[in-house]
Amino acid sequence: MAELKSLGSEAYLALAPGYGPSAFAYGAVRGGAEGPRGAFAGGGGADFHGGAMGKSAESSGEQSGDEEDGFEAGVKGGPGFEREGKLKGGALGKKPKEQRSLRLSINARERRRMHDLNDALDGLRSVIPYAHSPSVRKLSKIATLLLAKNYILMQAQALEEMRRLVAYLNQGQALSAPLPATLNPFGQSPVYPFGGAAVPGCPEKCTAFTGAASALCKHCNDKP
């Protein structure tokens, strides 16, 4: 729970029952076992290139090579031995050694895939607002997804309200009517979310936003 105090709104915290409390009760200090891996710290969403493997790489066979994972090493959670019977009787008409080598490469691929997935989740964690601190345990996978979903919904709602406000302001300008207090949380003069100064690359940036985007930019509005 503690790590969520940095969130600006309660609106998107309504995680599905069962995940919210448990996931956030998870926030106890954990001796720094799992700090942020930082692969996405600088942002850049989809730009991941297998940078930080974190603890996964430490415990997996990726360090020691694919030949050692699971079968002999008894990697955690590896039920390989129990099921080896199935493997031996596999449909592939290959020698046991080839089967084994094939299995190892499949395992390694799957491990890489899961690491990529985890990196993507880390990237998601880095852009949703919650307490990113080494002393705070990171969000669980399911909590990350639920929180991200609710955050997106909240942002969409905020954008919609902003558009309504801008539309009202534009209307008000034409009529020279004062903005009702309920629709003017910022004070007397219109406040542009992109600031009073010209936005670098203003036209391009403004048109990057659909619909009423240009109305959100003072620079665009001031243009003759």
Add this chain to the structure above:
DNA sequence: TAGGCCATCTGGTCCT
């Protein structure tokens, strides 16, 4: 100790 979360292995399925 129970429960939650996670990493890993594994076999099946689908796609290229």
Add this chain to the structure above:
DNA sequence: AGGACCAGATGGCCTA
């Protein structure tokens, strides 16, 4: 045939 994706199973780690 090989790779990607998926879901089930298993065992380890950690916290309440």
